[in-house]
Amino acid sequence: MGKNLYQKVWDEHTVGTLQDGRTQLFIGTHLIHEVTSPQAFGMLRDLNLKVKYPKRTFATVDHIVPTDNQQRPFADPLADAMITELRKNAEEFDITYFDLASGMQGIVHVVGPEQGITQPGTTIACGDSHTATHGAFGAIAFGIGTTQVRDVLATQTIAMEELKVRRINVDGELSPGVYAKDVALHIIRLLGANGGIGYAYEYGGSIFDGFTMEERMTVCNMSIEGGARCGYVNPDATTFEFLRNRPYSPKDTEWDVAVKRWESYASDADAQYDDIVNINAADIEPTVTWGISPDQGVAISESIPDPAQAKNEVERASIEEALEYMKLPAGAAIKGTHVDVAFIGSCTNGRLSDFREVAKYLKGRKVAEGVKALAVPGSQITAVICKKEGLDKIFIDAGFEWREAGCSMCLAMNPDKLKGDQLCASSSNRNFKGRQGSPTGRTVLMSPLMVAAAAIEGEIADAREVFSVN
Amino acid sequence: MSIPSITQVSGTAVYIPGADIDTDRIIPARYLRCVTFDDLAEGLFRDVRTDPDGKPLNHPLDDPQFQGANIMLSGPNFGCGSSREHAPQAIRRAGFDAVIAESFAEIFFGNSTGLGMPCVCASAEEIKALGAAVQANPKLEVSIDLDAMTASYGDTIIKVTMPDSAREALMSARWDPIQELLDNIDSIETRAEALPYV
Numbered sequence: 151m152g153k154n155l156y157q158k159v160w161d162e163h164t165v166g167t168l169q170d171g172r173t174q175l176f177i178g179t180h181l182i183h184e185v186t187s188p189q190a191f192g193m194l195r196d197l198n199l200k201v202k203y204p205k206r207t208f209a210t211v212d213h214i215v216p217t218d219n220q221q222r223p224f225a226d227p228l229a230d231a232m233i234t235e236l237r238k239n240a241e242e243f244d245i246t247y248f249d250l251a252s253g254m255q256g257i258v259h260v261v262g263p264e265q266g267i268t269q270p271g272t273t274i275a276c277g278d279s280h281t282a283t284h285g286a287f288g289a290i291a292f293g294i295g296t297t298q299v300r301d302v303l304a305t306q307t308i309a310m311e312e313l314k315v316r317r318i319n320v321d322g323e324l325s326p327g328v329y330a331k332d333v334a335l336h337i338i339r340l341l342g343a344n345g346g347i348g349y350a351y352e353y354g355g356s357i358f359d360g361f362t363m364e365e366r367m368t369v370c371n372m373s374i375e376g377g378a379r380c381g382y383v384n385p386d387a388t389t390f391e392f393l394r395n396r397p398y399s400p401k402d403t404e405w406d407v408a409v410k411r412w413e414s415y416a417s418d419a420d421a422q423y424d425d426i427v428n429i430n431a432a433d434i435e436p437t438v439t440w441g442i443s444p445d446q447g448v449a450i451s452e453s454i455p456d457p458a459q460a461k462n463e464v465e466r467a468s469i470e471e472a473l474e475y476m477k478l479p480a481g482a483a484i485k486g487t488h489v490d491v492a493f494i495g496s497c498t499n500g501r502l503s504d505f506r507e508v509a510k511y512l513k514g515r516k517v518a519e520g521v522k523a524l525a526v527p528g529s530q531i532t533a534v535i536c537k538k539e540g541l542d543k544i545f546i547d548a549g550f551e552w553r554e555a556g557c558s559m560c561l562a563m564n565p566d567k568l569k570g571d572q573l574c575a576s577s578s579n580r581n582f583k584g585r586q587g588s589p590t591g592r593t594v595l596m597s598p599l600m601v602a603a604a605a606i607e608g609e610i611a612d613a614r615e616v617f618s619v620n
Numbered sequence: 621m622s623i624p625s626i627t628q629v630s631g632t633a634v635y636i637p638g639a640d641i642d643t644d645r646i647i648p649a650r651y652l653r654c655v656t657f658d659d660l661a662e663g664l665f666r667d668v669r670t671d672p673d674g675k676p677l678n679h680p681l682d683d684p685q686f687q688g689a690n691i692m693l694s695g696p697n698f699g700c701g702s703s704r705e706h707a708p709q710a711i712r713r714a715g716f717d718a719v720i721a722e723s724f725a726e727i728f729f730g731n732s733t734g735l736g737m738p739c740v741c742a743s744a745e746e747i748k749a750l751g752a753a754v755q756a757n758p759k760l761e762v763s764i765d766l767d768a769m770t771a772s773y774g775d776t777i778i779k780v781t782m783p784d785s786a787r788e789a790l791m792s793a794r795w796d797p798i799q800e801l802l803d804n805i806d807s808i809e810t811r812a813e814a815l816p817y818v
Contacts, residue, residue: 165811168800170789176811178818186704188655197798202808206818214653228653235655272817279703279727293703295731296657301801307808309797310730311785343640344697347726377697379726411816443640443700464744468639561702563649570672582644582701589648589667 152418155271155384156315156350159290159415163273165307172309178272179289180207180302181258182245184214184232185563186277190299191239199304201243206306208267209240210248212257213563217526217553220250229564243303256529256555259283259497263367264531266396269408270385271415275302280497280579282373285382286366287389288415290350292380313380314348314424319355322431327614329507330365331499331577331597333357334372335437335447341427343445346378349424352417353383357431363392364503371498372579375444384416436613439581439595440484441472446581447595448484450612456481475583476592477571485610487594490572492523492605493586494550494598496560499577500528504598505536509544511599511617517549518608524566525550526558550605562587575604625793626736629718630763631690633773634680635751636665641694642701643728647710660710681714685758693751694721696744699728708732718764720771720780722747733786736795740764740780742771750778766791 153161165174182190187209194201201207214229224230233250240247248254248261255261259280262268270288274281277299284291294308301308320333338345351373358366366383373381383389390409393399400408435449446469448454454473457480460466473480478487494500494508505527517523525545527533533555536542542552559566560578567587568574574586574593581593594610603613613619651663669679680686692711698721699707708731711719718738732739742750753773754760762773764780766787771780789795801808812818 162815163811165807166804168794168797170792170794170797171785172789172797174801174804174807176808176815178815185652189657189705192656199802202805203812203818226653232653232655269817277703277705279701281703293727295703295705295708295727295734297705297731297734297796301798304798305801305805305808306812307801307804309789309801311783343700344723344725347697347723374701374727377700377725408817443642464639471638561644561649563652580642580644580701582642584648584667585644587649589672 151422152420154315154352154417154421154423155288155382155415156290156313156352159271159273160312168309172311174307175273175310176307177275177302178206179267179274181262181274181276181281182207182209182299183258183278184211184236186296187239187299188232188235189296190303193297193300194303201245201303203306204244207245207303208262209236209245210255210258210261211236211250213557213561215250215556216564217556217558217566220554225565253530256532257497257500257557259371260501260528260532263287263363264529266393266399269393270389270412275308279374280371282379282381283367283371283497285370285373285380286363288382288385288412290380290382293374313350315352316346316349316425316427317352317354317423318427318429320357320429320431321355324357324431324434327436327599327619328434329597329599330361330368332434332437334369335439335444335595336434337429338372338376338445339437339447340429341376343375343443344377346373346376349378351378351381352423353381358383362503363388364501367501368498372444375579385412386416436597436600438484438600438610440476440478442475442581442583444579444581444595446472450485452484454478454480454482454484485612487610488573489521489575489604489609491568491574492517492521492601493559493574493576493578494601495524495526495528495558496578497528498579499598500526500532502532502535504577505541508598508602509541512548512602513544515548515606517605521605521608523550523605524553524559526553527555530555559586561585575601575610577601623736623793623796626738626790626795627766628763629691629738630761631717632688632759633691633693633754633762634686634689635693635754636680637695637751639695640697640700643699643704643707644701646699646707647704652704652706657706657709657713660706661713664710664714690715690717691762691764692716692719693747693754694719696722698724700725703727705731708735708737712737720747720764733789733795736790738764738766738782738790740771740782742778742780746778
């Protein structure tokens with residue numbers, strides 16, 4: 151019987167079995183950032199421990215960086231203290247650090263792939279739940295807590311239980327104007343925000359075969375929104391082409407050897423899965439959320455749910471709670487909902503292809519009066535290429551603020567925050583209560599092009615109509 | 621380095637109902653602007669406890685009857701979303717020793733176990749009944765027994781569940797795995813040498 155990629159990578163990285171029954175798993179690549187690592191270094195010092203494999207950890211700064219003015223010291227002294235701490239830790243423990251002055255800084259999940267640090271057949275951990283993004287390359291990548299960041303720093307291993315694997319096939323064809331983000335939101339809506347607990351998601355089928363690496367990253371990124379700690383796509387020619395000539399990719403003769411090895415990690419044709427889900431791509435429409443959990447989504451043509459039509463008491467209560475917070479009328483069309491802010495960016499949709507795709511349609515259009523529109527590239531390198539291609543100008547001419555790289559309004563740890571109960575059309579990944587920085591702020595998740603459509607119309611709109619996508 | 625084994629947690633409970641209570645709600649992101657975990661208790665559920673003007677929202681955590689509670693009760697998928705360990709750290713630092721919920725998000729569960737804070741699951745009906753009992757009598761003694769895998773209050777005993785490995789780790793004082801991980805340093809090095817990319 152064949153093995154799937156998860157099992158192959160798991161077995162190759164197993165150090166042993168701990169006394170409580172968990173596996174001691176070797177972490178090939180460790181990524182750190184300023185929010186979840188300082189305490190881990192503190193614990194290391196308290197225990198008088200060193201970093202075991204400093205070359206296997208890479209640091210960057212993303213969550214707290216301002217995107218309007220990155221001159222140090224930052225206006226927020228707490229943010230400035232965090233970045234100072236990260237630099238100190240990186241220097242003291244000899245860790246590669248892509249800082250603001252490096253030209254390579256950015257959201258950790260954009261930087262890893264961009265540098266070629268993210269590679270197939272590896273285990274990747276980071277104190278950040280969106281680490282599953284790196285699974286797009288056929289890696290087993292997952293978020294960990296700070297105490298586990300300590301464990302990785304000190305031993306390059308963690309204690310972990312093996313997950314089950316659910317294969318999710320999406321086959322057929324996506325209609326024009328339907329993007330990887332819609333696929334992610336559709337899967338989460340279908341399987342629920344907790345449907346993936348205990349599972350790694352293996353994404354496949356003709357849609358994933360045809361996806362670019364950036365599209366694969368968008369879907370893998372949101373695995374955790376469906377409860378799956380890790381999600382991946384089997385490595386193929388698309389993967390290898392993306393990695394060719396990246397700074398940390400294997401070079402020369404090592405390249406061919408690496409590609410051969412990477413190919414061997416792909417799930418075997420007769421691999422077994424604990425569960426299989428089949429989705430017809432033709433059923434996926436541009437999808438937007440209406441509630442306070444990423445699984446509360448509808449197609450743009452659908453209406454906001456009515457609690458009166460809930461299947462049971464639990465569902466009724468959860469719809470009511472969401473609609474009360476979102477201040478949305480039950481049963482009404484989601485299309486036409488007034489929008490105050492539009493945000494394009496984040497580790498889900500802040501990559502070069504996202505800005506290129508939106509720019510194609512944004513030329514000559516104007517953001518509606520009263521809408522604050524932000525475009526935030528996911529990394530400094532993304533920003534440079536966007537500038538070179540003149541994309542920044544297209545966004546600025548349309549009325550977007552073009553910002554510098556960072557997580558920005560995805561989680562609003564920097565000054566980019568909603569005010570009061572503003573409603574934000576957002577290309578990010580979470581619509582939790584208060585997620586975008588205001589305790590009463592409202593988030594509607596959607597694809598970057600849908601965000602652009604909402605920015606132009608001043609209300610939630612069907613990008614296919616606004617931009618005549620066909 | 622010695623840590624205590626954890627087999628029983630007893631005390632009083634507070635019920636925070638709701639599905640999919642995410643870690644942003646447990647500790648809003650602005651409280652993450654810190655380099656230690658020391659002052660996190662203040663941020664616990666902050667934005668559902670007070671409105672932006674500081675007006676109390678009558679959250680169970682602020683109900684005088686439930687002051688001193690050390691067991692938290694909640695609904696399904698508790699702790700979903702962000703991996704921030706700040707969430708269980710805030711719960712712990714606010715005086716809680718255990719959480720009983722319908723289910724837990726995985727990263728939150730692992731982080732909590734690593735802090736020696738057991739998270740056990742019970743059915744929706746049982747949590748609702750326990751919540752009602754606690755509401756009726758806030759001083760009700762609630763006890764979680766990891767050996768028997770039960771939670772008891774008054775004359776009622778309910779079954780709770782938890783993955784075997786976490787249960788074993790808590791009961792055998794290995795919930796902080798660092799020492800055992802370090803002890804295996806030779807195997808770690810062997811594994812590293814065998815990995816072609818390391």
